[in-house]
Amino acid sequence: MNRAVLGAVTVGGIGVGVTRWLTSRRTKARAVREAGRWMMVTINRDPDEVVPDGRLPEPLARLGDTIEVQVREAPGGRGTELGARPLRPVPAGVGEVLARLEGEDPRQAVRRALRQAKCLIETGEVLRPDEQPDRPTPTGRIVDLAAQRAGGEGRL
């Protein structure tokens, strides 16, 4: 098999895989939206340190009444499970993709706030990323876009 044919087969295979993956993701994403999925983070502190006198940690408090919050003790002495989710509807379909790229999906702000709250409560500060090189290249722009959004994402 020459390289061109092999390449076409490879690209075709990847295309099929990506299509199936995206289809599967869309289905799962719809299910998640319908269920109003909570975003959760486990903080290595007791509940009374996480929400003293019922006060939310500052990064979450800044989101005010745009979110709802739940707090529960984590099993096995692992501290506190802190959850939050946006109250306003989250975008779907193409709108979701565009909102994510723009950093406008409300879930991104909630995720970022949860991660910042965890870091602040556990370490006393919100760790800042290093200053990045200013060297525009095509691949660098993709990495930049992913990295800029990555700070507000992540499994929680």
Place this chain on the structure above:
Amino acid sequence: MKALCWQGVNELTVERVPDPRILNAQDAIVKVLLTTTCGSDLHLLGGYIPSMRAGDVIGHEFLGQIVEVGSEVRRHKVDDRVVVCSIIGCGRCWHCEHDMWSLCENSNVKPALTEMMWGSDPAGIFGYSHALGGYRGSHAEYVRVPFVDYGAFSVPDGVDDMNALFASDAAPTGWMGADLGGVRPGDVVAVWGCGGVGQMAARAAILLGADRVIAIDKYPERLAMTERHIGAETIDYTRTDVIAELKERTGGRGPDVCIEAVGLEADATGPQRVYDKAKQRLGLELDRPFAVREAVYACRKGGSVFVLGVFAGLVDKFPLGAIMNKGLTLRGAQQHGQRYIPRLLDLMDKGELRTAHLATHTMTLDEAPRGYDLFKNKKDGCVRAVFRPWA
């Protein structure tokens, strides 16, 4: 300041970049006195680790002097001579408190990239791509060290800079492989790879009481160095059937603990060499797992395999059936350096652990691109090229 920057696949240049600044109250600025190449850097050079961008400063294994501290730094002060762990750990999350520092939950400030790749985010690492935090690396005159109270360790007066340097990464990585691999007195241990980490894993196994330690590589100078400086037996895998040789040397059982210290750019002999290299070139497989496969087949029934070498993603033809049916334990990790560095510095102080022989080539930072050429292509017997930014 001057720094060695990644510009693209197999392209490094020495550039002027802005000096680092204190960004958090628990940061310090360290003046880098020694910084070394590491085999895992080669994966960045080769383009195997995604999310590098032009201008990123690489390097993660270093020693230096603290020149500035943030207002909340308590355990260190200006002028301290410190070796800094390549892994950034906050010291207070659940994983750090349980001595699993490379799983720190707070130090990777760009977690979504690794969540997409691996399902969760490990700790940040100096100079090791935006997937692992995007921190500037140590091949520079200065570096910012977050959570310095937990990641920097004062070097005892009796330990010289060149020995202490390798307490940053190679020595604790090797020690972790032997420790978490479960090496016990009387064991036979096999180590794949006689680079810096492999040699340190072999030495750790000896110090933990292994009866025999057998190291595997193909480069004569590395095999000779491992015999002479580490005290391990060796096997040249280009001259013999490794699995048959290990069976013969272990009474037919196979090694009790197998430590893989090679990583995703492993080399091999025979048809699998062609097969995996072709799949990797076509993008159908990210990593070449020759050494891990061999370790799984060689390991005794009920034994333990520890993966120290860096892998980025997916491998093919992985012998899961052997793992299950032979009752093996398979583990891996980036290094939990903060757990081991104090003990390693103590062993160095007592003369029981020597590492300076790994530094086969020492040069200025301006010569760093040449150092990486020597290191990557194993020219002139290079095991590690060490840079002195202030020479």
